[in-house]
Amino acid sequence: MTASINDVARAAGVSASTVSRALRGRSGVSDEVRDKITAVAAQLGYTASRSAASLASGRTFTIGVLVPYVGRWFFGTVLDAAEREFSAAGYDVLLYNLGSPEIRKRFFTRLPVRKRVDAVLTLLIPDEEESAALRSLGVPLATTVGGSRPGFTVVGIDDRAGTESAVRHLVNLGHRRIGMISGASGPLHWTTPIDRRNAYLDVLADAGIEHDPALEADGDYTVEGGERAMTELLAVSRPPTAVYAQSDEMAMGALRALRRHRLRVPEDVSVVGFDDHELADVVGLTTVAQPVADQGAEAARLLLRQLDEPGAEPPTEQVQMPIRLVLRETTAPPRPRGPQ
Amino acid sequence: MTASINDVARAAGVSASTVSRALRGRSGVSDEVRDKITAVAAQLGYTASRSAASLASGRTFTIGVLVPYVGRWFFGTVLDAAEREFSAAGYDVLLYNLGSPEIRKRFFTRLPVRKRVDAVLTLLIPDEEESAALRSLGVPLATTVGGSRPGFTVVGIDDRAGTESAVRHLVNLGHRRIGMISGASGPLHWTTPIDRRNAYLDVLADAGIEHDPALEADGDYTVEGGERAMTELLAVSRPPTAVYAQSDEMAMGALRALRRHRLRVPEDVSVVGFDDHELADVVGLTTVAQPVADQGAEAARLLLRQLDEPGAEPPTEQVQMPIRLVLRETTAPPRPRGPQ
DNA sequence: AATCTGAACGCAAACGCTTGCGCAACAGCG
DNA sequence: CGCTGTTGCGCAAGCGTTTGCGTTCAGATT
Incomplete structure (x- = not known):
């Protein structure tokens, strides 16, 4: 059906490993060969199969995002900002809308994100059991809601x-x-x-x-x-x-x-x-x-940074964003005699 | 690290293929063996690697959803409803937030969903070129916005x-x-x-x-x-x-x-x-x-139906949902003498 | 008793990539 | 002009599943 890495290799007159290295910007490929491969790949409309790549490399280039209710403005806005950061860094977003208790429970017992994501951003507050389940994934964790939790990077407000x-x-x-x-x-x-x-x-x-x-x-x-x-x-x-x-x-x-x-x-x-x-x-x-969107973006960035430098494990950072009172028209002094 | 299918097979005293069949409810496994395997898998906290499964089977059990802006109420609501349907059917959702023109362009040229999804629901209106790109994926397509397009199931309103x-x-x-x-x-x-x-x-x-x-x-x-x-x-x-x-x-x-x-x-x-x-x-x-949420749910259901019966290819259905005028307090007869 | 028929299970070949290692070829060094 | 690095590339072994096919064996059929 669609072209595989071997098709590209054959068409470019090189081996599959060279194609892999060339397309992912690894060293060990001369400029001319790289250009050739890039051209051939483009012409064949080749895209590496993520499944195969993940299987071979162990990395998925996917981030799981857990949301209680996407339709709610707050979560939609956080998700929007976070997604931008992730996609800019080459990561895809796997969305889990965990609104109802049953769905939520099913998610945490089956843990469909296992071996599927490189990190998890949760916009819902996991209880003890749930956060233990998330920690068992062995990937960086972050949240924009709730207080500090062991193993989680949390960005929030005061x-x-x-x-x-x-x-x-x-x-x-x-x-x-x-x-x-x-x-x-x-x-x-x-x-x-x-x-x-x-x-x-x-x-x-x-x-x-x-x-x-x-x-x-x-x-x-x-x-x-x-x-x-x-x-x-x-x-x-x-x-x-x-x-x-x-x-x-x-x-x-x-x-x-x-x-x-x-x-x-x-x-x-x-x-x-x-x-x-x-x-x-x-x-x-x-x-x-x-700053709702900022919180999402910041959490995403912190997660991405942890993925970049797998050295120091869980920094468990805790970022606090600024808040401010915005005065509009729904507040005024009380009436002299009270509401009646 | 985490358990593989072979670990389960070994622990249960069977072959990996039997584990695979047992856990996915295929026939050819006796009840006792199936129960045994289920128990062992649960005890080991085993979850099949989606990457490996996808690679081997060609199915991803993932649906790509394209959104112009998740934070907007309309899209958030549609997405929310659609996600519920998908997850209930055992599918995960890969979210692509294609707000800006550059991101959008990058998405359609690189097509990161290729070989990654079993179907695509788009909440943005693809132009000719873009819809051709989507069709080239060879998977069922649906949308809840815009007019009828070849190859797309569309649910909308009048x-x-x-x-x-x-x-x-x-x-x-x-x-x-x-x-x-x-x-x-x-x-x-x-x-x-x-x-x-x-x-x-x-x-x-x-x-x-x-x-x-x-x-x-x-x-x-x-x-x-x-x-x-x-x-x-x-x-x-x-x-x-x-x-x-x-x-x-x-x-x-x-x-x-x-x-x-x-x-x-x-x-x-x-x-x-x-x-x-x-x-x-x-x-x-x-x-x-x-009915915003209903449109998302309906589109999702139609997509899932196509995935169930791979027989008849693109039905390209066209569903129209009801609308109605809701009278509230922002409309009234004009003032006798006009606004001034 | 010999043969046939399923059901239950194992074998092994994919699936499409990544990556450690090996091997040329070629540059720079004394 | 040999010797040591370096660079560029191919080989092949995985990664963890699924699945077609083959084998075994109990029970039904002649």
């Missing part, structure tokens, strides 16, 4: 600092009843919701505001969840005058709920999100911006 | 009907100056912008409205582009009272531009989009809903 700037902003505006929409129901071993919650509590304590557990609701990191959570918060006896959502998508859900309740933002309720979602600007959402 | 319902809605509300934000600068051979434009023109003609070329602007299918386009439309001598955007993301950009110009939606200007983006509901955008 969740505490981000949250603090957001909540402090609300406090400075004069708010005293500040609600929070969190994503507590996420996977275990995910420190993000916990870190953000702690920071939220700290700022309240710092400001001398008593914490009211009724002002916390779970938004599941989705728009719908955010809407549900906001609706819950609106139902308590003394609703919040401001809300900190742990993600922009939940914040947007909150905005929707507020609109449904005929409440005005920010006049009646202030809302601040987290992420600086692509569309946060469209709805004028005040939020904590984090 | 762009004309969708546009007609959107623009007719504006006409019925009483609008006469109806602008359009299109994505004309997209790749060639992409019939969507053209179909939608033609439908737009048809509805105007039908309603006896003279077409004003100044009321068309290019939004590049991005939020920023939509914002730019809306700004342009606002700058013409008699600005439109309503705008049809060919995508929700452009519509959202338009909303942003309108907000910046202190114009109210829908009082001053009506906006209708296309897609029913996940966040369209949040901003109350009236839009033409299309």
Whole structure:
């Protein structure tokens, strides 16, 4: 069918090994022969079979990327940036969309990436068992989410600092009843919701505001969840005058709920999100911006570097990217007399 | 390092071929032996090397997916749905993010998927040369975008009907100056912008409205582009009272531009989009809903079916999914005296 | 009892590449 | 002008599977 390395070798009048060396830029081939081979290969439309190459060399030039849900903006953006880095370095990306628990479980027990990838970038937080499975692959590992884990290079942000700037902003505006929409129901071993919650509590304590557990609701990191959570918060006896959502998508859900309740933002309720979602600007959402694409790119680069220098094994780096509060139109001082 | 098929064979006291047959559910293996092998394999944590298997069998159990930009909601959503189908059928997904022209060109000249995938799903519209390259792979091809192409199974929507319902809605509300934000600068051979434009023109003609070329602007299918386009439309001598955007993301950009110009939606200007983006509901955008995830899933299923029955070669099916107009809060009758 | 028939399993040849090693040919050295 | 390196290339042994074919053997058929 399609040309094999032997076809090229024959056509160029050399051996297969020379073709292999020539096409991969190895030394030991004269310039003239190399040019000849390159020309012949191009003319025959030859591409080396990755399967055969992997089998022979042990390297796959493929990176496995694990994602909980590709369709979500955050993951799509990280993946996009990471893929660019990988492909620029000559690596292909094997994508695993591990949304549901069953699929996820199946993945980690069968581990289809074994012997198939040179490294793994995971955008979901593996539990103890899962990360052990990944480590058993014997390849470099990286992640852009969750806290530090042995064996993983992780690039992330300072969740505490981000949250603090957001909540402090609300406090400075004069708010005293500040609600929070969190994503507590996420996977275990995910420190993000916990870190953000702690920071939220700290700022309240710092400001001398008593914490009211009724002002916390779970938004599941989705728009719908955010809407549900906001609706819950609106139902308590003394609703919040401001809300900190742990993600922009939940914040947007909150905005929707507020609109449904005929409440005005920010006049009646202030809302601040987290992420600086692509569309946060469209709805004028005040939020904590984090460099999402940069995190993906950086994680990819760190992984590639480990592949380049197989010397020092797991550096287990820990990179922290900058965050900043972006002020838009969903936050303002509370009304003099409270929401009613 | 990790166990090979021979290790399993030795441990189970059988030959490698029997292990291969047993683990893949082929006939010719007694139940007892199969159970034994399964147990041994599990205990050794054995997974067959895909590279070796592909090399020997010619099948890769991998599907190549070509995407212009994973981070964009539409593509992320299609990819998500398609990946689920593929992985459920035991196929892995090789993702190629072909955003920039250089990367795209490099991909099509080097064709790294050659001998690496059993089928290709492309979410970008290949031009003549590119689709010829894909056909040369000799594997089933499918797409969820663009018009019909020889050799491709395509699942899509009725762009004309969708546009007609959107623009007719504006006409019925009483609008006469109806602008359009299109994505004309997209790749060639992409019939969507053209179909939608033609439908737009048809509805105007039908309603006896003279077409004003100044009321068309290019939004590049991005939020920023939509914002730019809306700004342009606002700058013409008699600005439109309503705008049809060919995508929700452009519509959202338009909303942003309108907000910046202190114009109210829908009082001053009506906006209708296309897609029913996940966040369209949040901003109350009236839009033409299309089943994005369903299209990805359906395309994947059709591809898998072709892989199952290698008998009849390219059926080149053409599936059309339903669309419907979703009325929200960005459309209303024009003001009695026009926008000023 | 001799023959036939499957089922169950092993043998060995691919599959298409990479890579250590060997061997010329040729340059530079004293 | 021999000697030692260096360079350029071919040989052949893998890499870990799959699969067509051959062999064995128990049970059914005459």
